[in-house]
Amino acid sequence: MRRRVTEAAVLSAHAQSPADVAQWTCRHGQHARHGCVACYHASADVDPAEPLWEVAAWFTTERPIPIRALQDVHRHDRGLTLTQPSTPLVYLLSARVRAALGSEAVAGVVGFLVQNRHIVDEFTVTEIRATHS
Ligand SMILES: [Zn+2]
Structure with missing residues (x-):
């Protein structure tokens, strides 16, 4: 089920109806919050006609991510940014990516973390957001 182009979807870890879960599941059956390596790889050569998502x-995380690892993220492609807003052990991963659906945009971005365990070994995604730009 697709939403309108003005979509700004927010998921909080605590409010998840079955419809929410379905909306946030990518075509590989992964919940966006857990990330999807297939979506991450798919985002490498996505059709430029697909919508752009913020x-x-x-x-x-259980342990702090070393500053060096935070900075290393910038060296990866796809405009990923990993920052620490203010609270210890809370991080924000953001990117602008093209994908057919917001769920797959998020699954691909979180999939980056799944794929790069040397940056963060254990993590729990608490909130995700995908906004059409
Ligand atoms: Zn996927």
């Missing part, structure tokens, strides 16, 4: 994913 994606934000907040997550918590």
Whole structure:
């Protein structure tokens, strides 16, 4: 089920109806919050006609991410930014990506973390957002 182009979708970890879960599941059956490596790889050569999404994913970690690893994220492609807003052990991963659906945009961005365990080994995504730009 697709939403309108003005979509600004927000998921909080605590409010999840079955409809929410379906909306946030990518075509590989992964919930966007858990990330999808297939979506991450798919985002490498996505059709430029697909909509552009501003994606934000907040997550918590068990251990602090070294500053160096935070900075390393910029060296990866796809305009990913990993920042620490203010609270210890809370991080924000953001990017502008093209994808057919907001769920797949987010699944691909979180999939970056899944794919790069040397940056963060354990993480829990607490909030995700996908906004059409
Ligand atoms: Zn996927």
